[in-house]
Amino acid sequence: MDDLNHALEVSPETALQFTLTRSNSTDDKQSDGTARCIMTLTHPGGENYLKFKVKTTQPRRYLVRPNQGIVAPGTSEQVNIVLVEKDKQMLLQSFDRLGQSALDHSKDKFLVQSCIVDDSFAKSYVIQKKKLNDSGSAESAKAGKELAESLTSLWSAANSGEDTQIYNKKLQVRHVVAPSLSDKNGAGATSKSGSGSGNAQLLSDKTSLENMKPEQMFMEISSLRRKYDELVTFSVNLTAERDILNNTLEQTKRELNREIAKKGQKDKNGAGAGGSSDGDIAVASKGKGGIGFLAFLFMMVVVFLVAVKLSLMGKVEFLLDAPVVGDFMKMEL
Secondary structure (H helix, E strand, O other): OOOOOOOOEEEOOOEEEEEEOOOOEOOOOOOOOOOEEEEEEEOOOOOOEEEEEEEEOOOOOEEEEOOEEEEOOOOEEEEEEEEOHHHHHHHHHHHHHHOHHHOOOOOOEEEEEEEEEOHHHHHHHHHHHHHHHHOOOHHHHHHHHHHHHHHHHHHHHHHHOOOOOOEEEEEEEEEEEOOEHHHHHHHHHHHHOOOOHHHHHHHHHHHHHHHOOHHHHHHHHHHHHHHHHHHHHHHHHHHHHHHHHHHHHHHHHHHHHHHHHHHHHHHHHHHHHHHHHHHHHHHHHHHHHHHHHHHHHHHHHHHHHHHHHHHHHOOOHHHHHOHHHHHHHHHHO
């Protein structure tokens, strides 16, 4: 960053961490329960004064004081960032429902801008700012408001100008939940239960927990909570797959029963149709046989009448040459 004489050094460099505490938190004795983070802006060196401006994607969630100012060469400025209590409680509720995974994907971001400011304005600003901090009168408050407005005007001009070099530093936001006293007491009570080897194992666990730092205990609890959430999700998915398989099996059974019933009805109808066809064939055959017998009788009568007629006419000599009839007639003669 040596070549960027207009860039302030920002600490922390990559992410701002806000620790969310409860009313029974172990850190209550050390803080007022407010989730806050302190960002330090340090002048990189040189003779130019640098002005800064802090922006966030969630201006209603975070209070930034000061959100803009001027840093003199060789000095640093601290920016106090406070998480609003309402949003803090909302994040705690999300943590209670889903665990640390609900807070690990925060989309909140901060942007720190810095650039060179005119020396005359910078020196005047620093002197007036010091006077305002020393006195707390109404006139001083009014003067401070005018001072802030003048600095805002400078930032508007810098953002619209093409020649002004502005350094932008982006920071992510991380939220963590401090362990509570109830969790610690619960771990102590668990370590005292059991007997024999179980007691020894639990006492060993208690000793390891007591040696852990709050951050380590928090990570351990977060890991267990995450595993529990994964197990619950797996159980829900497994139950859903079981229900789907049961429904599929029942539907397959119903379709199979319908196919079996349809096939049985078709076979029954085919058997009835086959019996009627055989009967019709038998009747047709019988009728055909009867018609042939009557035709034979009719032909015999006709032949008899023709023979009688011929005999009366004396024209039956040709029958004497017939193989069977001729022999029969010769015997008669």
